[in-house]
Amino acid sequence: MGLRTEIAAVLSLVAVALAGCGESIDPNEPQGFIQTKGSDTIVNAIQQTAEEFMKVYPHVFVAVTGGGSGVGIASLINKTTDIATASREMKAKEIEMAEKRGVYPKEFVVAYDGVAVIVNLNNPVDKLSIEDLHKIFTGKATSWKEFGGKDMPFVTLSREVSSGTHLYFKEEVIQLGQKGNTQEFSKKTLLLTSSQAIVEEVANNEAAIGYLGMGYLSDRTKPVQVGQGDEFHPPDVENVVKKAYPLSRPLFIYTDGEPEGVVKLFVDYTLGPAGQTQFMDTGFVPVAQETQNPKPEIRNKHE
Amino acid sequence: MTKPQKTSLRGAQRRGNLPSRALRLLRFARNDIERPAGAGRRLPRGIGEPIVEWCIKLSGFAVVGFVFLIFLFLLRDSLSLFREYPLKQFLFGTEWLPISDPPKFGVIPLLLGSVLVTFWAIVICVPLGVGAAMFIAEVAPKMLKHVLKSLVEILAAIPSVVLGFLGIIWLGPVLRDVFGLPTGMCGLTGSLLLAFMALPTIISISEDALVGVPKTYREAAFGLGATRWQTLWRVILPAASPGIVAAVMLGIGRVVGETMVVLMVTGNAPVVPHSILQPLRTLTATIAGEMGETVGGSEHYFALFAVGLVLFAITFSINLVADVFLRRARK
Numbered sequence: 001m002g003l004r005t006e007i008a009a010v011l012s013l014v015a016v017a018l019a020g021c022g023e024s025i026d027p028n029e030p031q032g033f034i035q036t037k038g039s040d041t042i043v044n045a046i047q048q049t050a051e052e053f054m055k056v057y058p059h060v061f062v063a064v065t066g067g068g069s070g071v072g073i074a075s076l077i078n079k080t081t082d083i084a085t086a087s088r089e090m091k092a093k094e095i096e097m098a099e100k101r102g103v104y105p106k107e108f109v110v111a112y113d114g115v116a117v118i119v120n121l122n123n124p125v126d127k128l129s130i131e132d133l134h135k136i137f138t139g140k141a142t143s144w145k146e147f148g149g150k151d152m153p154f155v156t157l158s159r160e161v162s163s164g165t166h167l168y169f170k171e172e173v174i175q176l177g178q179k180g181n182t183q184e185f186s187k188k189t190l191l192l193t194s195s196q197a198i199v200e201e202v203a204n205n206e207a208a209i210g211y212l213g214m215g216y217l218s219d220r221t222k223p224v225q226v227g228q229g230d231e232f233h234p235p236d237v238e239n240v241v242k243k244a245y246p247l248s249r250p251l252f253i254y255t256d257g258e259p260e261g262v263v264k265l266f267v268d269y270t271l272g273p274a275g276q277t278q279f280m281d282t283g284f285v286p287v288a289q290e291t292q293n294p295k296p297e298i299r300n301k302h303e
Numbered sequence: 304m305t306k307p308q309k310t311s312l313r314g315a316q317r318r319g320n321l322p323s324r325a326l327r328l329l330r331f332a333r334n335d336i337e338r339p340a341g342a343g344r345r346l347p348r349g350i351g352e353p354i355v356e357w358c359i360k361l362s363g364f365a366v367v368g369f370v371f372l373i374f375l376f377l378l379r380d381s382l383s384l385f386r387e388y389p390l391k392q393f394l395f396g397t398e399w400l401p402i403s404d405p406p407k408f409g410v411i412p413l414l415l416g417s418v419l420v421t422f423w424a425i426v427i428c429v430p431l432g433v434g435a436a437m438f439i440a441e442v443a444p445k446m447l448k449h450v451l452k453s454l455v456e457i458l459a460a461i462p463s464v465v466l467g468f469l470g471i472i473w474l475g476p477v478l479r480d481v482f483g484l485p486t487g488m489c490g491l492t493g494s495l496l497l498a499f500m501a502l503p504t505i506i507s508i509s510e511d512a513l514v515g516v517p518k519t520y521r522e523a524a525f526g527l528g529a530t531r532w533q534t535l536w537r538v539i540l541p542a543a544s545p546g547i548v549a550a551v552m553l554g555i556g557r558v559v560g561e562t563m564v565v566l567m568v569t570g571n572a573p574v575v576p577h578s579i580l581q582p583l584r585t586l587t588a589t590i591a592g593e594m595g596e597t598v599g600g601s602e603h604y605f606a607l608f609a610v611g612l613v614l615f616a617i618t619f620s621i622n623l624v625a626d627v628f629l630r631r632a633r634k
Contacts, residue, residue, distance in 0.1 A: 067595045067596070068595070068596055070402075070595070070596030071595035071596045073596075074595065074596050074597055074598045075595075077598045078598060078599055094598070097598055097601070152485070153485050154485075155485045155486040160571070160592045160593070161401055161402045161592075161593060161596070162592070162593060162595055162596035167402070182403070182404075184400060184403060187398075187572060187573060187574040188572055188574055188581075188582070189572055190486065190488055190570035190571060190572050190582050191570070191571040191572060191573070191584070191592070192488075192570075192571070193566060193567065193571075193592060197471065197567070200471055200472065201471075201486065201488065204472075204475075204476050204487075205476075205479070205485075205486055205487070207485050207486070208486065
């Protein structure tokens with residue numbers, strides 16, 4: 001008897017609550033759920049953007065997950081995310097695979113980034129050329145002494161293979177930007193699961209060297225100036241805008257086809273001034289500043 | 304055994320925790336009293352019992368069925384790999400380069416990584432675990448015994464991510480300084496943390512085995528004039544050995560399958576490891592680290608399933624061995 005009355009009371013409460021929800025929402029107000037997955041490089045920027053976005057549209061819920069660009073792109077192809085974030089372009093093979101499954105990725109550039117190379121604060125080395133980095137990360141160089149540092153073997157840190165930054169670094173540094181070059185990271189390279197793990201290891205280990213997006217720079221580690229030939233530049237907004245920093249790259253978001261509904265709302269918000277401010281705050285170069293054009297650049301390879 | 308239970312039942316009734324009807328049913332179930340009014344009236348015996356029996360039978364078969372289906376699923380997806388990628392290169396390849404063009408899926412570095420980490424974890428935790436079990440079962444005073452047993456249970460409840468985090472910020476740097484290593488992200492960090500995780504399994508099962516040795520053995524040993532230590536070392540430990548071996552095997556199973564800790568602290572370098580003091584990559588960390596980025600049905604996806612099959616084969620054989628020993632222990 002008592003149990004039944006309790007159940008009835010709970011049910012009626014639930015009913016009241018549901019009815020209450022139904023009434024409080026203006027039918028014209030956007031509501032829904034957006035899943036974004038992918039690049040660890042911009043996960044913080046996207047998270048902040050999503051939080052601001054949810055303040056403006058309280059009935060749209062945005063879930064932000066990292067894991068790496070590869071994870072985002074795979075999820076878009078597997079149809080388990082609405083938006084994929086990526087710090088690299090989709091590969092031709094991936095686009096082909098997507099289209100086979102009825103997914104037509106549409107690409108937007110959300111920001112620009114420099115891939116910073118970081119070392120321990122106590123490491124005397126300040127400058128490294130792309131060739132130096134190539135030698136360090138492929139294992140051809142063995143001691144910091146060769147570049148003016150202490151006599152210590154390198155501890156090279158990389159992100160996991162799911163990372164877009166991993167792929168970018170491999171193409172630009174390990175394979176020196178040459179197509180058909182099949183060199184690989186030295187097998188001794190540690191593959192860490194997040195950019196934060198790289199920061200931790202570099203901050204604690206004098207022999208470590210790692211790379212990550214500009215958004216993860218902090219005063220706990222030291223970014224080295226990277227150069228090609230005689231010119232060396234630190235990774236900062238100015239040098240990325242001027243394209244003087246050799247490891248500069250665009251960051252992307254992908255949707256399945258032309259975004260619609262709440263997803264379009266979020267994409268527009270991210271590319272608009274409010275979203276771009278968040279990217280600037282987390283250490284990236286907003287699109288407008290890069291192109292000197294108030295309208296964000298939108299590219300689409302499939303039209 | 305039944306005496307304390309009775310008091311606790313009565314105590315519960317006194318405190319008003321148990322409704323009197325429920326209490327009467329419980330006591331009826333223990334054959335304390337005659338059938339209370341209303342008990343077992345809803346369904347005649349002839350129907351109720353077979354239904355319950357069937358439900359239990361069904362859940363038993365369901366568990367076996369699930370394991371079998373998981374195995375089939377693993378087998379199907381991993382066999383798909385070998386249509387495109389030669390089995391020999393998978394089993395004997397020494398390079399794991401999943402996103403290169405062409406990709407290389409050599410399982411040897413991952414397998415050796417897992418074996419090495421597991422081996423050292425076992426070397427560390429078996430003496431510690433069996434020793435602790437011996438202390439709890441035979442030496443410790445009653446109060447301490449209870450405290451230790453619950454502490455061991457708490458040890459089992461620590462989430463592996465927390466241990467991994469400790470490994471990154473504390474244990475790794477400490478080991479680096481102690482051994483003068485280039486980095487603390489190495490196999491040994493993983494082994495130590497895994498040993499810590501396997502301890503509760505090993506301690507509680509070994510302790511059960513030691514307690515399960517018949518009292519007469521002990522009395523006979525004492526009667527022959529053996530000291531406490533001689534009794535423990537020469538009589539009780541050998542008598543409990545099948546149970547202890549089973550405990551160790553289950554501990555190994557736990558260590559081989561553990562993922563989060565090794566993913567976080569071992570550095571994950573896919574190199575054929577020569578020493579426990581260098582970074583290495585295990586089977587489980589590879590699956591966890593790479594599964595998210597694979598597209599269903601791609602070569603890389605199938606390759607990870609094949610890695611899963613290797614892992615399944617390892618844990619299955621370990622459990623099988625443990626089972627054989629446990630059965631021997633029961634005889």
